[in-house]
Amino acid sequence: MWRVPGHLCVRFAGRSKLSGPWSRPAAFMSTLLIHQPQYAWLKELGLREENEGVYNGSWGGRGEVITTYCPANNEPIARVRQASVADYEETVKKAREAWRIWADIPAPKRGEVVRQIGDALREKIQVLGSLVSLEMGKILVEGVGEVQEYVDICDYAVGLSRMIGGPILPSERPGHALIEQWNPVGLVGIITAFNFPVAVYGWNNAIAMICGNVCLWKGAPTTSLISVAVTNLQSSLRATPFNLVETWPIQI
Numbered sequence: 001m002w003r004v005p006g007h008l009c010v011r012f013a014g015r016s017k018l019s020g021p022w023s024r025p026a027a028f029m030s031t032l033l034i035h036q037p038q039y040a041w042l043k044e045l046g047l048r049e050e051n052e053g054v055y056n057g058s059w060g061g062r063g064e065v066i067t068t069y070c071p072a073n074n075e076p077i078a079r080v081r082q083a084s085v086a087d088y089e090e091t092v093k094k095a096r097e098a099w100r101i102w103a104d105i106p107a108p109k110r111g112e113v114v115r116q117i118g119d120a121l122r123e124k125i126q127v128l129g130s131l132v133s134l135e136m137g138k139i140l141v142e143g144v145g146e147v148q149e150y151v152d153i154c155d156y157a158v159g160l161s162r163m164i165g166g167p168i169l170p171s172e173r174p175g176h177a178l179i180e181q182w183n184p185v186g187l188v189g190i191i192t193a194f195n196f197p198v199a200v201y202g203w204n205n206a207i208a209m210i211c212g213n214v215c216l217w218k219g220a221p222t223t224s225l226i227s228v229a230v231t232n233l234q235s236s237l238r239a240t241p242f243n244l245v246e247t248w249p250i251q252i
Contacts, residue, residue: 033070033134034078041127042078042225046232050079053224053246055231056091057098063087063247068225071137080224083245091216095187095243099214102241103184110210111161113237117206118154120233121147128198128229135223136197150202157206164211184212194220198230205242214241221246 032049033039054061063082070077083091102110121128129144138146169178188208192200197219205215219227224246231244 032067032076032078039077039134041130044127045124045131045229047078047225047229050081051225051228053080053228053244054083054087054091055235055242055244056094059235061087061246066221066224068135068222070134077135078225080228080246082221082224083247088245088247091243091245092187095214095216095241098241098243099184099186102209102214103212105212107161107164107210107212110212111158114154114161114206114209115158116237117234118151118158120237121151121154121230124233125151128226131226131229132198132223135225136194146196146199149199150206153202153206157210160207161210182211186213188213188215189218190215191218192220192223192227194222197223197226201227201230209241214243216243216245218245218247 034042034047034049050065052059052061053063061081062084065079065081067076067079069075125144125147128147129140132138132143132146133140136143164182166179166181169180171178188204190201190204190208201217201219205217208215217227217231227244227246231242234242
């Protein structure tokens with residue numbers, strides 16, 4: 001495969017006047033890393049040349065298509081179709097409908113779903129960690145460690161799902177008692193930055209889910225593939241009330 005010498009890459013990049021994650025010199029667009037044999041493991045995560053960036057029970061996306069790059073060498077990895085405003089509004093509506101069902105499920109059963117998420121992450125921890133390293137730029141051991149953070153919080157949340165209590169308190173009124181009960185708040189939005197594309201989401205998602213909430217995830221555009229890959233794992237668990245909206249439009 002023909003490659004542009006490094007000093008020419010810097011020169012071309014310096015002349016580019018475009019901005020955004022898709023604005024790279026045309027020379028870099030010749031071959032996506034996902035097609036190269038040494039990156040065949042990307043397909044183990046369900047990734048393709050072009051990936052849909054909206055999940056609300058089914059995959060879709062009607063926004064712009066962006067290309068994500070490896071920050072170590074500026075080479076394109078794969079493409080993701082982002083969400084439109086209509087996609088966002090539709091996903092919020094579906095998430096609120098799903099919440100009505102999810103909130104009525106007993107907390108220990110919600111914890112069982114979170115346990116399955118943790119197990120799915122464990123099974124793919126090496127390839128997910130490799131993707132974090134490739135797309136975000138961390139060294140491999142830190143990429144794997146970030147996925148481990150999500151696994152650990154899933155384990156914690158599973159135990160917590162059987163500990164959510166409601167104390168009975170004395171009342172100042174004779175013959176009465178006060179009962180405190182935890183109630184889900186509804187739809188939780190989670191926005192993650194590029195530098196912690198898995199861990200920050202996991203910390204919020206696992207706890208929110210066992211408390212009976214539904215999550216809407218907006219990942220960073222430069223780490224879109226990581227968001228899609230994690231969602232692929234979760235969407236394989238049919239009982240998971242999970243929504244992803246990968247967005248670039250400023251309106252969202």
